[in-house]
Amino acid sequence: MSFHTFVEHVRNPYFRGEVDTTTVFAKMLDECSDEGLVKRAQKHLTNLLTAQRELFSIKMYAALEEYVNNDIFLLLSLVADALHNMPQYLTNPNKEELKVELLRFYQLKELILQYISEFAENKNVKIVFEAL
Structure with a gap:
């Protein structure tokens, strides 16, 4: 994956994008109670921290270079940015x-x-992001 491709297909659309309130996600969130919204946010924050911890552990101790590459850290940094206000x-x-x-x-x-x-x-990178 090139950084230019990432910027063009993910980062720029995310930072430019308006929140689309007509999506399935929006309807699902409208049906959630306040407690349900809080639980969802807590779950995503916990999953992000868990994924980061596991990836850093793998990178530092297991040296599984074929599984963990720099692209996954680039994507996780954007997810962290998305969740930082939660x-x-x-x-x-x-x-x-x-x-x-x-x-x-x-x-x-x-x-x-x-x-x-x-x-x-x-394609193993997808497994990490599906769990977030």
């Missing part, structure tokens, strides 16, 4: 902002999975 919305009584952040995250995840399907040299 902790403040978990405690905010207005859950509409949390809903918007979750929707942005789901749209990013969809972009990443499409990108991996089309451009990734190592």
Whole structure:
């Protein structure tokens, strides 16, 4: 995967994109209670931290270079950027902002999975992002 391809197909559309409130994800989030939104956000934050911990462990200790490459860290950094505002919305009584952040995250995840399907040299990378 080239950095230029990543920028063109994932990063720029994500940063330019408006939140699409007509998607299946938006309808699913509309049906969630405030508690359900908080649980979803907590789950995604936990999954991101777990994925990072496992990948750093593999990179540092197991040296499985054919499984872990720099592309996965580039994608994880964008996911971390997408989730960085969530902790403040978990405690905010207005859950509409949390809903918007979750929707942005789901749209990013969809972009990443499409990108991996089309451009990734190592398809094992997809397993990490499906779990987020």
